[in-house]
Amino acid sequence: MRLKTVFKSIFLIAITASFTACNNSEDYKDNSRATGWRLDGKDGNLKYKTDYDEQETGPGLVFVEGGTFTMGKVQDDVMHDWNNTPTQQHVQSFYMDETEVTNRMYLQYLDWLKYTFDPTEEKYRNIYYGALPDTLVWRNRLGYNETMTNNYLRHPAYQNYPVVGVNWIQATEFSKWRTDRVNEMVLEEKGYTAKGARFKADPASTFNSETYINAPSKVYGGNDSLTKGGRASARLVEVVDEDSTHNYVQRKDGVLLPAYRLPTEAEWEYAALGMSSVREYNKYRGRKKYPWDGQYTRDGGRRKRGDQLANFKQGDGDYGGIAGWSDDGADITAEIKSYSPNDFGIYDMAGNVAEWVADVYRPIVDDEFNDFNYYRGNVYTKNAINKDGTVKIVQSDSVIFDTLSNGSIIARALPGEIAQEAVTSEDTYLRTQFSESDNRDFRDGDLSSSRDYSESDKTRMYNSPQHKVNVQKDSTGNATGLDRQYDTDANRTTLIDNEVRVYKGGSWRDRAYWLDPAQRRYFPQDMATDYIGFRNAMSRVGSKSQKGKRARD
Template sequence: MIVALTTSVVSCNKSKDYKDNSRATGWRLDGKDGSLKYQTDYKGQETGPGLVFVEGGTFTMGRVQDDVMHDWNNSPTQQHVQSFYMDETEVTNRMYLQYLDWLKLTFPPTEKKYTNIYKGALPDTLVWRNRLGYNETMTNNYLRHPAYQNYPVVGVNWIQATEFSKWRTDRVNELNLEEKGYIGENARYAADANTTFNTETYINAPTKVYGGNDSLSKGRNSERLVELIGKDKKDSTHSFIQRKDGVLLPAYRLPTEAEWEYAALGLSGIREYNQYRGRKKYPWDGQYTRQGGRRKRGDQLANFKQGNGDYGGIAGWSDDGADITAEIKSYPPNDFGLYDMAGNVAEWVADVYRPIIDDEFNDFNYYRGNVFTKNAISKDGTVKLVTSDSIVFDTLSNGSIVARSLPGEIVQEAVTEKDTYLRTQFTDSDNRDFRDGDKASSRYYGQSTTNERMYNSPQHQVNAIIDSTGTSKGLDRQYDTNSDRTTLIDNEVRVFKGGSWRDRAYWLDPAQRRYFPQDMATDYIGFRNAMSRVGSKSQKGKRARD
């Protein structure tokens, strides 16, 4: 009995410690006594602020119920999307104002070298103006007045939406690290233009984050840090959180077109075993835009233009409650819990626009717009960081000036032929026009006029005017006046999805797609963020059917 009991105890202890030991070597993995440290009790990805989980799956992308234009850019194609997270609502004015105020505090626009950082992020409030309409109330108030704080932000171009997403990633991870005791308390308030936090910098060069300010980056030597570092403070191997610890969230970003359309459809509500029961015309069930239930019968299910001169209906019972945009969560969510996936504002997605989806080449996480880069490395083998004196600005086609990157970020450079040598899945850094628009796939390929482009869109020129002293005197804007242009499609136009308060019900179909120049903005396009899911496809795993 004693032998059996001893064997049982030893077996239980082995079973208990199994997850903390390596299956390859038997070594300890808890980081104590100089051992390697790994996350052995990872519970799964946390849901970031503002996000809801969308379980991925297979669906038919581009299948529209109505196609009065008989256009070929909605050709149905079966696609598979991995699980991801998406903003419950569109990004609001208040959310975007946090971004603007942070930029103003961190990079004071009164300092000449920072002026264009703040100005380049400002939404274009003049998008509300109309030559035959009085819209000055929205021009002056829509972005900043508290009456509109929970309304979707508009006047933001695709580039600004992308930069907001990068900022949001860093602020969420920064707070996450602070709350868990990995960086200094209130470090986010102590940072300035030269000591900002960047997620990728923290992962790749943690001693350089916060401008190398050790008191901010290593935190308060809290109990949690003692647990990571161990009792021997001389061993700093585990002083900083790494990607393998599972603490840092993946990046906030714009959703791909496939992700957005899949999330908007919310097909989980009509799933029966391994098939879908019928088809959906809108993010909600049914073929109509009004509620069919008894209590709310006749209420509109989205904010859209119902007809000429009819943006909200007759005041009173039949009114949809909005004439321009509506406050978030004014209408019921779809089956994924997402609000306003039809109507209110149309939304930017990540993809470069092309008339067709090339499903013959890829039907998994489809996305056109990849521009692969790598971290720039200094001669001493460390990563190069952007400083307050090395900020690079881009001048857009409309003359706006935006910062390509902010101080504290890692300098990015294009991948080269050396990086792609003998690779089979990609050979170039810029893949925006792959198989459709590049020289090799152009209809002029192999002919003598190889400089011809497949899409002869206008090419406006914006150049800085520099005097003899090297001082900028403004911009020289030259519009393309060529009358032979036949299209607006190029690598700088992006897809936007969903109908808006300005659109008829035709555009509420999630499969409908349109495009707009990435450096221009309107009063009817906003955006929401997405985040990739790492790990399991499902949050809860398969369950037995009731």
């Protein structure tokens, strides 16, 4: 009898504790721990997203859990160029494109530009033509490649092949466009904007993610029937009793995705290595030479024994192998997913095409200053503000163009975007993290690479060529042509400047030496080749892992 009483007491205590825990849990979710006020938006209280789970994975992406790794060459450096000395780095979790950006993906971008900004109108002409890949990269003085020149970009036979002929700037602009189209779709699918709103935009009323966050009433040309025409929009207003401050989705609602962008060099290398297969508890076993396990380029498995694991150049004149028994199944680029993915589920991180990354190239990686999310290339800007205090939106007649070193003209800010301007010394006053807008030269420190560096002239660390392109204009200010001038100075000592970017990974044109993810090369950001493509990344917001701490394998 006494035993029964004890069990009943324990049971009641357990029930009470469980009930209390539930109440505490509910209080934590629905009430403010700071004030005790409700957070559900009812009875005049502000509304907060208290039941947010985790970031949704954007279209085309796979999750890459961040961690610590050795960045740089861990095998013998047979070239002795010392530009990828091993350093210990840590990257935060992020998302990476499962495959390279394909011709079909890029064509969707081109078609959207063409239908939205009619290139037959002079003021829009360079928006479309500036985004076109350079199909002439396939030409060779002593080779017949006109089939690729004429067909590679647009023919359906190549639609799932990686896009090439795209320079770094074009890849960056594609990333911005992709961000806006994905978030535009998210808002429509979740019922915040009107159904089909994305098909009703014109040059003066395009959607931009940052504009929607900062000045939502100016999106879609200020057409409320589109921006607030969805079935879910009413709920945003109701929860704050018609308060106009929450008429639109805000960043705190967790609906919009972070930006698609080019991965940093550290992110790309980390994702390419896929170190999980050689992990043992809290350390890595051995050193990986390729994105796959082992020290060889051929598959050692029984089913595919001897098959090449990537698309690369086997030797002089050997881009694919003997007819009828191809080594890697391709002579130029290969269709995406032709080879097995690495441990993160990412395809073609070695071979097929090399890929642009975000970083400005320097021979050294300054891990002494920073070893967390390393990236060289920060140019901080701020939103331009009108005299009335509102953000300045780029209009159809104020598109911002950039004339590249080769004379090409490319749009850098489309109608609907928020105009950007440099950060000033007033903005950085007494800041300890940064003091100026452009940080590309910060601590590059390689004095020996520049003959013209002196204490009196610190404007240029690297003595690279300076080709000039001047836009010629008539008396009315209209452009009439370009004046191109080569830099013929024989004293130039390097090609390195702030407009050269890192590209990673071997390609169909490269020997196996370049398949090592640690290898790094550079190329002018406004030039393109037939062997460099790109893929996008996206930052992870919130927890480091998707499902908490996992059991060790």
